[in-house]
Amino acid sequence: MAISEFDIISRFFDGRGPQRADVRRGIGDDGAVLRVPPGQELVAVLDTLVKGVHFPDNTPAEAIGYKALAVNLSDLAAMGAEPAWFSLGLTLPGRDVGWLEQFSAGLFGLAGRHGLQLVGGDTTRGALTVTIQAHGFVPCGGACSRAGAREGDDIYVTGTLGDAGLALLAIAGRYHVAGAGAEELRERLERPVPRVALGMALRGLVHAMVDVSDGLLADLGHVLRASGVGARIAVERIPLSEAMKAARDELGERQCLDLALSAGDDYELCFTAPPSSRGEIMRLAEAHGCSCRRIGVVESGGRLVCMWEDGRVYRTGRKGYDHFADAGRGSPDEKQ
């Protein structure tokens, strides 16, 4: 059954999820009217998911709703921001009530967990595209940044890396896994857990932070360029899930490591901090139920080097700097 834009908004979006006192006016006017608390700055992030590009065609609507918000929450987490509001630009090929029910359930399930209110948006007809702008707060001057990494800092990542990439391989039939293992991988791809509380807790402790959305080497590369430094990564220290370890038999160690270093969509945090903060960082990670591992150190110069423990350089077969391939910059190991 097709329904009107007005009905889509009132039935699936208006008044759902948390209703916050700092939203002076939400859905229903030409714009939302919002109040930023005194002493706080506003953090604004925006991410778009396109069907067939950012998620496979057969992704359940509930997972699309969840993930469209999760990737924005992950950006807020990387800034150390406390989530507050979001706006939704939803472009739909049709007006399928069942799809909208599932999509909005995924969206508001996650929004509720983080106290986020939907304050406005636009529903249009076209190829399935979901753009969310999310807003959060940081104390004035307190936002984390990509630009603060310093020589001698430790480099950390949360969780495990490469699982979303492994899930995509499995969906494409290029890796064979069944049962609970397949479910778990799919969950990692479709339902990344944004590290919001840990991101906020790390504010003031970290020198630089980024979320791992384009792959560790690419995103750490952003930090290094913004900070004017280089880094050395210990390949053996890259955190791998049990699912990834199990995949090594079929795929080989190299392909698994490459996934962990270069596949995107993990939405973990990568950050740098001085060695004096090690104890505090590990304590915070544990308090937030989030694994966290030191994987390398920040160095002078602009190079990003991956090393085996025995001192050999690890040359990844995938381009960690895919984004920049056309700009004359190669993958990290091409620079050696």
Added chain:
Amino acid sequence: MAISEFDIISRFFDGRGPQRADVRRGIGDDGAVLRVPPGQELVAVLDTLVKGVHFPDNTPAEAIGYKALAVNLSDLAAMGAEPAWFSLGLTLPGRDVGWLEQFSAGLFGLAGRHGLQLVGGDTTRGALTVTIQAHGFVPCGGACSRAGAREGDDIYVTGTLGDAGLALLAIAGRYHVAGAGAEELRERLERPVPRVALGMALRGLVHAMVDVSDGLLADLGHVLRASGVGARIAVERIPLSEAMKAARDELGERQCLDLALSAGDDYELCFTAPPSSRGEIMRLAEAHGCSCRRIGVVESGGRLVCMWEDGRVYRTGRKGYDHFADAGRGSPDEKQ
């Protein structure tokens, strides 16, 4: 020539247009860090344009860039807000440098005129879709609303109505106009002028305000429902452009009036205010170089009636409430 996402951002978007002191951090991090001035509330609006839906396939890239921002500025104007920042979600089928040059020229041309800074966004691959979230300020409690219209208020519109709809008819070959007239119409469709300064000036004077994006009857209908009132519109008072008046010979008076009442994409302001404010409103409109006309009055009840001066009801052939057709609500004259 195809270029990378990184190069698109640095070449066409980063550092262009006004650079504002209240932007603590703009493009280049996971999010923007923004400072709302003390005593001000934030107004957030979001609009999406989809190729083939919101603009014809052959629309010049420069016009798409202009219009994507203009429709958001028009929403800010309807709230009485002072424009400040915007974020851009740009989904592109390819990475055409010429197209991007024109698109960004249109975007930043308009942004510069209103002191608006681009603070972030996301560039993705897919069917051409442009989502902009724009931010503005209003003094605390001062935002205009759809919900304040009162019985006895005058109803005003700025500019002239229906021209964008007439331009679409001409593009579709259903209305025949050539030369300067065709150019002028096309300009009205592709380059609507958001009434930003007048919207801000009207703050505190108007009881309710909306921008005319879906057609006068539909948008005034939003105001009436939100305010719990009805209205009577004087058909002869609807402001028509010279281009529209010239079209009456070919199209007939009825079709021209229907365009003015129901066609969308005009981006004029429609507002209500008490009769005591007539002089002040006309003075402000003139000061802002914007024509403005009283077209009716707010009444009790929930009906929206269009009348000829001789007392006959005007029954439009188009549905002014298209958005709600499936919800069991008819067009305004079906309610009579």
